[in-house]
Amino acid sequence: MENGELTIENVGNDFLGLKKIYLSPPHMSGNELNYVKKVFESNYIAPLGEYVDKFEESVKSYTGTKNALAVINATSALHLALRVLGINSGDKVLVSTFTFIGGVSPVLYQGAEPVFIDADEYWQMDVNLLEEALKKEKPKAVILAHLYGQLGKIDDIVYLCKKYGAYLIEDAAESLGAFYKGKHSGIFGDFGVFSFNGNKILTTSGGGMLVSNNEEWIKEAKFLSTQAKEDFPWYEHETYGYNYRMSNVLAAIGVGQMEVIEKRVKRKRGIFELYRENLSDIAEFMPEIEHSRGNRWLTTLLFKDKEPLKVMEVLYKNNIESRPLWKPMHMQPLFSNAKSYVNGKSEKYFNKGLCLPSGTAMSDDDVRRVCDIIRNF
Numbered sequence: 001m002e003n004g005e006l007t008i009e010n011v012g013n014d015f016l017g018l019k020k021i022y023l024s025p026p027h028m029s030g031n032e033l034n035y036v037k038k039v040f041e042s043n044y045i046a047p048l049g050e051y052v053d054k055f056e057e058s059v060k061s062y063t064g065t066k067n068a069l070a071v072i073n074a075t076s077a078l079h080l081a082l083r084v085l086g087i088n089s090g091d092k093v094l095v096s097t098f099t100f101i102g103g104v105s106p107v108l109y110q111g112a113e114p115v116f117i118d119a120d121e122y123w124q125m126d127v128n129l130l131e132e133a134l135k136k137e138k139p140k141a142v143i144l145a146h147l148y149g150q151l152g153k154i155d156d157i158v159y160l161c162k163k164y165g166a167y168l169i170e171d172a173a174e175s176l177g178a179f180y181k182g183k184h185s186g187i188f189g190d191f192g193v194f195s196f197n198g199n200k201i202l203t204t205s206g207g208g209m210l211v212s213n214n215e216e217w218i219k220e221a222k223f224l225s226t227q228a229k230e231d232f233p234w235y236e237h238e239t240y241g242y243n244y245r246m247s248n249v250l251a252a253i254g255v256g257q258m259e260v261i262e263k264r265v266k267r268k269r270g271i272f273e274l275y276r277e278n279l280s281d282i283a284e285f286m287p288e289i290e291h292s293r294g295n296r297w298l299t300t301l302l303f304k305d306k307e308p309l310k311v312m313e314v315l316y317k318n319n320i321e322s323r324p325l326w327k328p329m330h331m332q333p334l335f336s337n338a339k340s341y342v343n344g345k346s347e348k349y350f351n352k353g354l355c356l357p358s359g360t361a362m363s364d365d366d367v368r369r370v371c372d373i374i375r376n377f
């Protein structure tokens with residue numbers, strides 16, 4: 001751990017004398033508090049303010065997108081993208097089935113129909129199933145999750161979306177810091193969304209960013225994110241919007257966090273390598289596609305013989321947090337009547353897999369302790 005860093009591990013979580021190891025807790029760089037103080041000194045704790053602009057600028061320069069809009073979370077960013085693209089009731093949207101509900105529920109907010117697409121050998125959206133669904137379903141858009149901070153066959157997916165005339169929205173909530181052929185995740189499609197939720201590689205406690213190279217779309221999203229107020233001296237509304245903009249206080253945290261993104265990716269990848277060295281004979285790890293650098297947000301693996309829920313229980317008894325892989329959307333009761341294109345892969349990953357603690361403030365000894373407990377039970 002570096003000097004002056006505030007981490008949950010530092011604030012004393014003893015349980016049976018064992019230090020608590022969380023799955024992916026916040027990890028401040030040390031500068032966030034200075035920036036938050038500046039916000040307080042300026043009294044611009046609301047509305048908006050210069051740190052919102054700075055945070056957007058830092059995401060633009062790091063990812064290479066032309067336009068960015070800071071909002072309250074990635075779910076709202078995705079909602080804005082669908083609204084700007086005019087996706088409504090009667091429209092179909094193809095969505096990765098192997099993902100978190102926040103990447104899907106905005107489709108329901110718009111009254112549109114999600115159709116689920118299974119994963120491939122890289123745990124990302126399967127391109128053959130995608131093409132089959134694009135042909136049959138004629139969707140208006142595809143929401144592609146870059147799961148656990150990795151990219152899949154993105155060139156093929158971009159090509160297929162163009163060929164079949166579907167918008168591509170990248171759910172890059174988990175993949176800040178992930179690149180493919182030198183290009184950052186979230187900027188291959190029409191829109192991208194990033195999450196700064198508490199468990200992500202960087203956090204503003206809660207927060208999100210909508211990005212696009214299309215300036216008009218981001219302008220429209222900004223208008224909708226601040227209650228769709230027309231340009232009048234009084235509040236005049238021709239349509240309805242949302243209260244989705246990020247506060248200056250949280251953006252100040254984001255500016256401090258963006259300064260250490262590369263350091264955080266390096267540590268996440270180091271933690272992954274350590275787990276792999278120690279556990280590769282008993283588990284398979286999520287592969288990384290050629291020409292890419294994932295962020296290894298969470299180290300995820302599939303056990304060869306061990307029962308993941310039993311491993312989770314043993315870790316829990318040792319004050320260590322772990323979590324099953326995302327339960328695929330097509331297996332959720334909520335979507336029991338939804339259409340899906342499946343091949344059994346995400347179901348297998350869910351049944352055999354586990355996310356291991358991957359906080360960037362973990363020491364190598366912490367990682368080895370987790371490995372020893374898993375091996376010895």
Ligand SMILES: Cc1ncc(COP(=O)(O)O)c(C=O)c1O
Pocket residue numbers: 072073074075076099100101102103145171173174194195196197207208
């Ligand atoms: C793949 C994915 N999509 C969407 C979200 C929603 O992000 P947020 O919590 O910022 O709304 C998350 C995580 O929280 C996620 O992991």
